[in-house]
Amino acid sequence: MKKLLLLLLTFAAIFAYAASDTESADKKSVVATVNGTPITKAELDRQVGILMPRSFFHSTVTPEKLKDVEKDALKELVKKHLLLQYAKKKGYTIPDSIMKREEKKIRKAFGSDENFEAGLKRANLTLDDFRRELYNDLLMQKLYDKEVKADLDDEALRAYYEKNRYKFKVPEKIKIRLIYTRNDPTDPKGKEKAMSRAKEALEKIKSGEDFADVASKYSNAMSRIKGGDMGFIHKGMLDEPIEKAAYALKEGEMSEIIETPTGCYIVKLEEISPAVQLKFEEVKDRLRKELKAKYEKERLDAILESMKKDAKIVYK
Template structure:
């Protein structure tokens, strides 16, 4: 039997945790604070629904969606928010040690992703949230996750036979890798909307760097000095990549190289790249021993998702849900 001690989240609520599922006071602009539904008296507001819709549809502008698709996305968002609220209310019945401290830690960790408080506030504002909203969203996340761990994690047992069966049935589709390369790059980054002069200067620098590495200067040393990519600290190494994992112009240039070869300057939306292929690897199938824990985790999460969905329906049947 496989055992897992890390916390497990349901796919049904992951998208709600920061953008859509917070409760409490919301912005009043355009009636966003007005409730559209009450779940056992707790309001779900238009602002929450709008944020969750944006989360569900990704990069698309809701205003550009066909009316029927927007209606479906709105219904799905409200359904998820209702489920999250029901789970939150039920989860609050369980004891959670140091909940306030956990919320504070979560917010602190969120702030670490930004260089300053001003940038953090700007990021919140961009999704129509205040720090209080974020704190309430974090609280809901922690409470729901604690509920899932306490009530469902141990029920979703995964056997060795289940894992082996999944591996054998999906070996070719999921665990067989095509051609791969071990690759490094030097990036001279430039914004997509940069001026013509800025792009020209970046290109000139990329050409100068290309001349250096093709002239024999160690690629890794130049990458550490000149690259604007986070990979610079590793000498530009991206490790082993397969097709479909990088931007199309980068992929086309990289897979056309022989081991040890260096590309000419390659332009992508990130800027100008100089690519070096260190090694080419043939197709290979991942060993069962290397992926069994990953498979077991996926099966366990799916079992928890199913248990949770059934539990939410039980909560719905007992709840007072009012459309406003």
């Protein structure tokens, strides 16, 4: 939630459209209000600067793309103002001592007061603007710490893991080789040719030739360069008739020809890797990140929904 003002200033300085030597009337114009609190064009421009990927500035940004980014930026600003109003409603405040400490850090990051003031100017921010933005950032951080932040200890994570063990199971996988003979839809005899080629390939394998060698010569699939090796796959990765045939095989077995509208297939099952239950320690760190993000989003969404119920949001 917390956006360091240093980043705000840096981004605003980078994007030319978000900054000018003097603040114009357009910059001061109001683009929306949230319960009477205005969102100005200057504020919107700074938010666009934060959202806009730097890579866009190595190519032409179309008016349509800029409009989309501005729409997203405005949505973020509306959310921000709703959260700020909620925080103030709950009585959260930032002591002057904290404000002074954080301002000092940011000034120090610029190297000198002169550089700091130059940054403000490039970002079209007065000192009062800066302090208001800083206060809001710190207030958002306080709201996050008090009502959104989710700290999950190992006991809570283990309880979730035990209740949802099925989510941490690596499914069975099979390692296959495949030969595919394509049915050319532009050829009236495409289906016959695909079957004829598949039969010839199957006969060679049954007569003793290596499956990989035959695949490299007969298959129309890209896997032919690896002797038809498809590596390990799990259910859902192949078309149903091919998958069904592959999973019906035992290790070392080869299927008969599988005919489909797009062509013919021959599958060889080389290895079965059984399903594995991942241990708690293996998933703990990933699980902590996922649950933290999930719970924090739910809490934040709940706050926003409660504020939106009676909110008066007007777009200009």
